[in-house]
Amino acid sequence: xxxxxxxxxxxxxxxxxxxxxxxxxxxxxxxxxxxxxxxxxxxxxxxxxxxxxxxxxxxxxxxxxxxxxxxxxxxxxxxxxxxxxxxxxxxxxxxxxxxxxxxxxxxxxxxxxxxxxxxxxxxxxxxxxxxxxxxxxxxxxxxxxxxxxxxxxxxxxxxxxxxxxxxxxxxxxxxxxxxxxxxxxxxxxxxxxxxxxxxxxxxxxxxxxxxxxxxxxxxxxxxxxxxxxxxxxxxxxxxxxxxxxxxxxxxxxxxxxxxx
Amino acid sequence: xxxxxxxxxxxxxxxxxxxxxxxxxxxxxxxxxxxxxxxxxxxxxxxxxxxxxxxxxxxxxxxxxxxxxxxxxxxxxxxxxxxxxxxxxxxxxxxxxxxxxxxxxxxxxxxxxxxxxxxxxxxxxxxxxxxxxxxxxxxxxxxxxxxxxxxxxxxxxxx
Amino acid sequence: xxxxxxxxxxxxxxxxxxxxxxxxxxxxxxxxxxxxxxxxxxxxxxxxxxxxxxxxxxxxxxxxxxxxxxxxxxxxxxxxxxxxxxxxxxxxxxxxxxxxxxxxxxxxxxxxxxxxxxxxxxxxxxxxxxxxxxxxxxxxxxxxxxxxxxxxxxxxxxxxxxxxxxxxxxxxxxxxxxxxxxxxxxxxxxxxxxxxxxxxxxxxxxxxxxxxxxxxxxxxxxxxxxxxxxxxxxxxxxxxxxxxxxxxxxxxxxxxxxxxxxxxxxxxxxx
Numbered sequence: 001x002x003x004x005x006x007x008x009x010x011x012x013x014x015x016x017x018x019x020x021x022x023x024x025x026x027x028x029x030x031x032x033x034x035x036x037x038x039x040x041x042x043x044x045x046x047x048x049x050x051x052x053x054x055x056x057x058x059x060x061x062x063x064x065x066x067x068x069x070x071x072x073x074x075x076x077x078x079x080x081x082x083x084x085x086x087x088x089x090x091x092x093x094x095x096x097x098x099x100x101x102x103x104x105x106x107x108x109x110x111x112x113x114x115x116x117x118x119x120x121x122x123x124x125x126x127x128x129x130x131x132x133x134x135x136x137x138x139x140x141x142x143x144x145x146x147x148x149x150x151x152x153x154x155x156x157x158x159x160x161x162x163x164x165x166x167x168x169x170x171x172x173x174x175x176x177x178x179x180x181x182x183x184x185x186x187x188x189x190x191x192x193x194x195x196x197x198x199x200x201x202x203x204x205x206x207x208x209x210x211x212x213x214x215x216x217x218x219x220x221x222x223x224x225x226x227x228x229x230x231x232x233x234x235x236x237x238x239x240x241x242x243x244x245x246x247x248x249x250x251x252x253x254x255x256x257x258x259x260x
Numbered sequence: 261x262x263x264x265x266x267x268x269x270x271x272x273x274x275x276x277x278x279x280x281x282x283x284x285x286x287x288x289x290x291x292x293x294x295x296x297x298x299x300x301x302x303x304x305x306x307x308x309x310x311x312x313x314x315x316x317x318x319x320x321x322x323x324x325x326x327x328x329x330x331x332x333x334x335x336x337x338x339x340x341x342x343x344x345x346x347x348x349x350x351x352x353x354x355x356x357x358x359x360x361x362x363x364x365x366x367x368x369x370x371x372x373x374x375x376x377x378x379x380x381x382x383x384x385x386x387x388x389x390x391x392x393x394x395x396x397x398x399x400x401x402x403x404x405x406x407x408x409x410x411x412x413x414x415x416x417x418x419x
Numbered sequence: 420x421x422x423x424x425x426x427x428x429x430x431x432x433x434x435x436x437x438x439x440x441x442x443x444x445x446x447x448x449x450x451x452x453x454x455x456x457x458x459x460x461x462x463x464x465x466x467x468x469x470x471x472x473x474x475x476x477x478x479x480x481x482x483x484x485x486x487x488x489x490x491x492x493x494x495x496x497x498x499x500x501x502x503x504x505x506x507x508x509x510x511x512x513x514x515x516x517x518x519x520x521x522x523x524x525x526x527x528x529x530x531x532x533x534x535x536x537x538x539x540x541x542x543x544x545x546x547x548x549x550x551x552x553x554x555x556x557x558x559x560x561x562x563x564x565x566x567x568x569x570x571x572x573x574x575x576x577x578x579x580x581x582x583x584x585x586x587x588x589x590x591x592x593x594x595x596x597x598x599x600x601x602x603x604x605x606x607x608x609x610x611x612x613x614x615x616x617x618x619x620x621x622x623x624x625x626x627x628x629x630x631x632x633x634x635x636x637x638x639x640x641x642x643x644x645x646x647x648x649x650x651x652x653x654x655x656x657x658x659x660x661x662x663x664x665x666x667x668x669x670x671x672x673x674x675x676x677x678x679x680x681x682x683x684x685x686x687x688x689x690x
Contacts (some may be wrong), residue, residue: 095290130514133507136575159285163289166288192289192290
């Protein structure tokens with residue numbers, strides 16, 4: 001019993017230590033921002049590996065999610081004779097929830113895990129340590145560019161996901177099931193607001209991007225430099241990102257759309 | 261170094277498409293181009309009951325959308341619902357005796373304000389108040405009235 | 420001999436990891452222009468010592484000064500300035516895996532200098548020529564053999580013309596030819612570039628061949644120091660066992676354990 005309590009206490013203390021270390025790490029990342037912005041070439045390279053390489057995954061997923069929404073929405077709405085509202089349903093669910101959340105989950109799996117593995121292996125092969133000895137700050141040179149690239153990429157990818165999703169819903173609803181094209185778009189435009197819906201969705205994806213990158217880079221940087229350590233860190237990135245995304249989504253939704 | 265150039269191009273393309281998608285969302289999914297705030301004027305109307313009308317509900321004249329509802333508040337003296345509407349500045353030829361009604365699009369659709377132009381020479385301008393209004397039809401009231409009438413006729417028959 | 424002050428001076432250094440004392444009050448000096456070897460069996464924290472000199476680890480007690488500056492009292496900015504004068508060759512080479520050989524060597528030049536590409540090119544080719552790998556400049560670092568990777572890392576370490584270079588186990592896991600190449604390379608570079616070299620190693624023969632001075636570490640203490648000849652004739656049993664590579668001597672083959680017979684007959688839940 002006492003042993004159990006001691007273990008619990010140690011676990012709690014360890015997680016606070018980790019939180020402290022990661023906060024300090026975040027501050028170091030932020031401190032490097034200006035230096036990175038002065039060297040756009042570094043950023044461009046990371047935008048490629050974080051953003052461009054996630055492009056197809058996000059586009060294809062967005063298309064299919066939109067098509068499924070079109071199909072399911074049509075069956076439900078046509079029961080009430082309200083199939084003109086299909087556009088509203090597809091767009092609202094994509095822009096407010098599915099775009100930011102599914103986009104972020106895919107991004108955490110695709111880019112987040114890759115970043116953790118990359119940084120973890122750089123640590124294991126002494127590349128980070130080597131840089132320090134070459135008088136180059138690895139946080140500024142390696143971590144911050146990836147952080148910024150991720151934060152820029154995710155909102156763009158989310159916008160892409162939602163837009164393609166709406167087109168996918170159009171493809172199924174209008175082209176295949178015969179919903180009126182005019183009402184698909186006009187009801188959507190009437191119901192969705194630029195600030196309340198679109199901007200809030202973008203803010204969500206920005207917050208998710210921030211958290212995913214923070215988790216992924218910290219797990220990589222903090223990984224135990226062995227094969228097992230890196231693989232565990234990669235798993236932790238995906239799991240913790242998913243928890244963080246879903247938990248934060250509830251809080252953000254309540255703040256933005258709810259009256260709680 | 262050709263590799264770097266190709267990479268930069270792809271990054272440029274990615275950012276451009278991403279920003280394009282943001283514009284698509286603003287323009288096509290929501291409606292930023294519709295009615296912007298700086299070229300419009302505000303009018304209000306007092307209704308006995310504004311029913312299910314909401315902020316952002318459309319304002320139409322003869323089926324054409326001319327503006328939207330921006331605020332709904334309660335007049336504490338007359339216990340009326342004051343509906344403020346922004347009307348696009350290009351539609352500025354409504355006579356002062358224009359009337360406003362609240363209708364429902366379809367049986368379960370959303371509610372909207374319909375303006376019915378009158379025949380006076382003076383025109384509605386910024387901060388005008390529409391005096392002739394017709395309240396929203398509340399489904400329960402109609403059903404209630406219908407049932408009540410029915411009972412009345414039944415009782416008269418018995419007598 | 421003792422005209423110049425030493426480039427690295429370690430005084431009363433104590434460092435522990437957890438409960439284990441890695442260094443227990445050791446002091447040593449490294450002199451300019453010499454090749455100094457720090458030797459000892461695996462697990463004596465030789466790499467740790469290099470990391471302490473480089474300021475990556477902080478000692479519990481004692482001071483380390485490099486080129487007259489106390490490493491652990493410098494601000495981060497000054498520490499980075501000082502590190503430009505130190506090259507370090509990691510055991511794995513620590514080459515950046517997303518770049519080819521050329522860009523790896525150009526990396527510190529691009530980060531720290533404002534030189535234009537044509538000057539960087541000349542410098543990189545000079546450094547690569549010095550390690551004999553000018554022809555391999557388009558290979559990716561994953562395509563290099565261990566010995567080649569170490570030579571590229573060496574070219575990178577001398578790119579900024581440092582005052583001293585620290586070699587972490589340069590000979591481990593090398594075939595005899597690349598071992599001989601590295602031995603010769605370290606010797607030549609030390610003379611031609613007027614470097615100070617610190618070699619951390621447990622390869623006795625190769626290291627003794629080029630070192631001017633040797634420190635032997637064991638159990639967190641300096642157990643012997645002097646020129647290679649002095650070390651070879653050392654009276655200490657321990658040093659003799661290490662230098663000659665004997666299996667028997669003060670250091671035992673077995674990791675400390677309780678009695679063998681007792682252990683075998685113990686109940687099965689004692690693992």
